[in-house]
Amino acid sequence: MKELKEIIGNNISLLRKQNDMTQQELAEELAYSDKSISKWERGEASPDIEVLVKISELFQISIDSLLSENTLDEQQISDKKKQGQIKANKIIITCLSISAIWLIATVLFITGKFFNNKLNWPIFIWAIPLSCVLLLIFNCIWGKKTLICFIVSLIVWSLISCFHLQFLLNTGYNIWYIYFLGIPLQVAAILWHILIKTSKRNK
Structure with missing residues (x-):
């Protein structure tokens, strides 16, 4: 009979793979x-009860x-179909919301x-950062946290581009140097992302 640590490790590995998650992504979700x-997956250690609760809530089991041994194997096919349907629904909801913008x-x-x-074509330019903001919201709710830094970068540069083009159209003056504002904001976003990842790894 397998040891409890090995059973837990196998189940965690199975759940992670069923949900198309890497070890790094699962670690970020659990703040480890x-x-x-x-x-844990190799059975060399086992998570404490608080982490087990987080895992059960994360994977809804x-x-x-x-x-328990073999319990997840019996549910693997049905659970995988459910997870696939849930994932597809999330993608559809996100796409429909962005399409509404x-x-x-x-x-x-x-x-x-x-x-x-008048041809108010700049409206379409402003739709880009609005779409990115909506994407960020949905990603924070049910997406991969690793994409947050990338989406924030899109928001920063698209907003700066909108202000630049709108000012150029309204005044005829090219304030190209406004893009320099994006550099510290981009660096701040990257450093924030690194800080969060580092703090989680140290736990």
Whole structure:
């Protein structure tokens, strides 16, 4: 009979792979290092009860299933289908929400042309950072935390581009140097991401 540590390790490994997660991604979700995840999965150590509760909540299973041998193997096929459907629904909801932003932008564009006889095409430029903000919100709710830094970078540079182009259209003055503002903001986003990862690894 397998030791409890080995059973828990096998179950954690199985759940992680079923959900298409790397050890690093699971470590970030649990606020632990990837080395700890590796030790758990190899049966060299076992997580404490608080971590077991987090794992059960993360993967939506009971702690009994996490501690039992072969229980997860029996549920693997059905759970994988459910997870796949949930993942697909999340992607669809995200895409529909972002599409709504572009639909509103299109309506405003057509309305402006109809009433003011102006082509308000900058509306589509502003739709880019708005879409990124919405993507960031959904990613924070149910996405991969590793993408946050990338999405924040998109928001920073797209907003700066919007201000630059809008100011150029309204005044005719090219404030190209506004892009220098993006450098410290980008560095801050990267350092913040590194700080979060480092603090989690040290736990």
